[in-house]
Amino acid sequence: MEIAVVAPVALGLCGGAARVGYLWIRARAAVRLAEIDEEALSTQLQVLPPGSRISRRRPGQSETVVQIGGLTGSQGGLGG
Numbered sequence: 864m865e866i867a868v869v870a871p872v873a874l875g876l877c878g879g880a881a882r883v884g885y886l887w888i889r890a891r892a893a894v895r896l897a898e899i900d901e902e903a904l905s906t907q908l909q910v911l912p913p914g915s916r917i918s919r920r921r922p923g924q925s926e927t928v929v930q931i932g933g934l935t936g937s938q939g940g941l942g943g
Contacts, residue, residue: 904919908929908931911931912931913931913932914930914931914932915930915931915932916928916929916930916931917929917931
């Protein structure tokens, strides 16, 4: 084969491999950031006393409120 055919094909394959590698690293970083975020929330929740409330709002999502200790009877829990 001539260099005029092999060079563009090789460059195309290298470029494609670099793009796939970039996308994989970017996706892995997003997963790791989500794991770190969840670990931080878990740590925060472990040190809060019963009855505490914590709210979080993530971009593009509604607000989430977590109450430590849960609801019972007159506070609006199930079966009350």
